[in-house]
Amino acid sequence: MTTLKELNTIIDRVLAGGRDKKDIVILRRCLKMSDNREVKQSAKYIVNVPGGENIYIGDQINHQCIDDETKLSLQKIEQILQKIDEKLFLSPSVSPQTNSESFVDTTNSKTQSSLTLPPPSIKTFDFEVITVDIYGRETKLLRKEAEFFIENLNYGVLEMVSIPGGKFNMGASKDEEASRDDERPQHLVSIQPFFFARYPITQAQWRVIANLPKVKHDLDLEPSRFKGDNLPVERVCWYSASEFCERLSRETGRTYRLPSEAEWEYACRSKEATPFHYGKTITTSLANYCGQDQENNGRLDKGTYSCEPGGIYRQQTTEVGSFPANAFGLCDMHGLVWEWCTDYEHDDYQGAPSDGTSWLNEQNSSEYRVLRGGSWHSPPHLCRSASRLSEDADITDSRFGFRVVCSWE
Structure with a gap:
């Protein structure tokens, strides 16, 4: 007191x-x-x-x-x-495409991290990790434990899971089914330890932070198409997701930000090299994606990835944490909502950083940013750990959400 x-x-x-x-x-x-x-x-x-x-x-x-x-x-x-x-906090800059207020990227900034407090007391939680074969059949069930801390947000909490540092091969090999050239070349990346939100940011969490004073950008209190406190917030553009991180950082005294693309993929894979952290395929009992064949501009998007049976198409988001976690204890890394990262769009990984930091685009006026993970609307091949999407940072969509990283020096 x-x-x-x-x-x-x-x-x-x-x-x-x-x-x-x-x-x-x-x-x-x-x-x-x-x-x-x-x-x-x-x-x-x-x-x-x-x-x-x-x-x-x-x-x-x-x-x-x-x-x-x-x-x-x-x-x-x-x-x-x-x-x-x-x-x-740095002064707003002007977006070259929209001529509107935008953000100075502080992902690799020493200025922002100088504000940072260490996390509250570290706790542990238990969870089960499932592995499936090419037919989608469960072949292994392990019980694991992860460390996390709780950030109290008014009447709710934000659970931040400890992600250990390490090295991994980022991207997809040429023989990975449905992989694309923008996922190559595979390259070794070193990742420093950080904390990652256990779930995508929910609508209840969003409202708490959106009610705080503005840093650089106004936030809509109710942006989502699908309503529910424990549903992920969606229809959030990259600028709004970044504003959320700025307000949360100012409120807590800890540095919150969007993940780099490398951090996101490392956390999703959780030391697995398979297309999905569940194994060589995925089923709609393990994630929320479109598990039925769909016509898409004259192209057939298959609802299956490997030899698993077809699944269901829920046609909307589901509550966070509805499906099993990966080996780091993170839920909903495949499907549900695409998640914004800090990185700018690039055609492939030629020249990409090897230290896990964001790949910025200082000499290019493009405002396209990367999203990862696929969504409730995506066919399974777009939900792979290596799959990439990029969109204008101003775009809002019911498929787009985010989760946050907490880091400090």
Whole structure:
């Protein structure tokens, strides 16, 4: 608990030039209020308790009941944080295609990571990992354990799973069924440890962060076509997904961002070299994709990948976590929604980074960004671990969502 006296000590410390990360987070949490209206959120706020100086960070406040001394402290906090934000967050740039506000990519930026706090206490969870053969029949069932931490988001939580560092062959071999030239050449990539969201961002999580003050870009509170708190948020463009990460970072004091394309594929494969982390094929009992043959502009998209039987076509998203996890403990990496990455579009992997960082496009005006994983609408071959899609960063679609990475130095 933090008393008003302790809070003023923190304010004095920051005004004197201190930039202790915990101090900044406390100040941000104290400022979750606006004049003349009650704030009701489960995160920590100042609460006015009768008894003079007994003012603590608690559950909720009513601004009309706060004494003048506390109001003055809140005004100071607002001024301090405004100055800090002007230094920490880069100014918006202009999109060459849309002439609208866009984002400076901070995936490999030292500026953003200087803000970062370590994660809360690390916990573990158990899960089962399934392997199937070319007929889609289960051949192995393993029980595994993974580490994670919980980021409390109002009435919900964001589960961030620990992804160990390592090396892997990124892309597809020439003999992988339905692979394409843009997935080659296969190349060895080194990945540093990071935390990855266990599930795609849900609509409930989206609303919490979309209600926070804007960093660079307005967010629609209800963008999704298919409605449900535990359904993945969709119809989110790359800029909006990046704005979500910026707001979440500012709120928590930890660095959140979209994954690099290499991080995404490494996390999806979870040390498997097969087309899917489940094995050599996939079935609609393991993922949400189109498991029926479909005509697509004169082309037949098969609902099967290998020798497995045909499946179902749900024609919409399903709740996150409805299907078995991969060996890292991540769910819904195949199908459900395509997930935005930070990388710009490239025709193939010639010249791609080998250190797992985002492949930026500083000399090209293209605003196309990469998406991974396939969706509820995709045939199975587009849900492979190596499959790539790119779209204009401004595009929204009911097939497009995202999940977040947390990293720090």
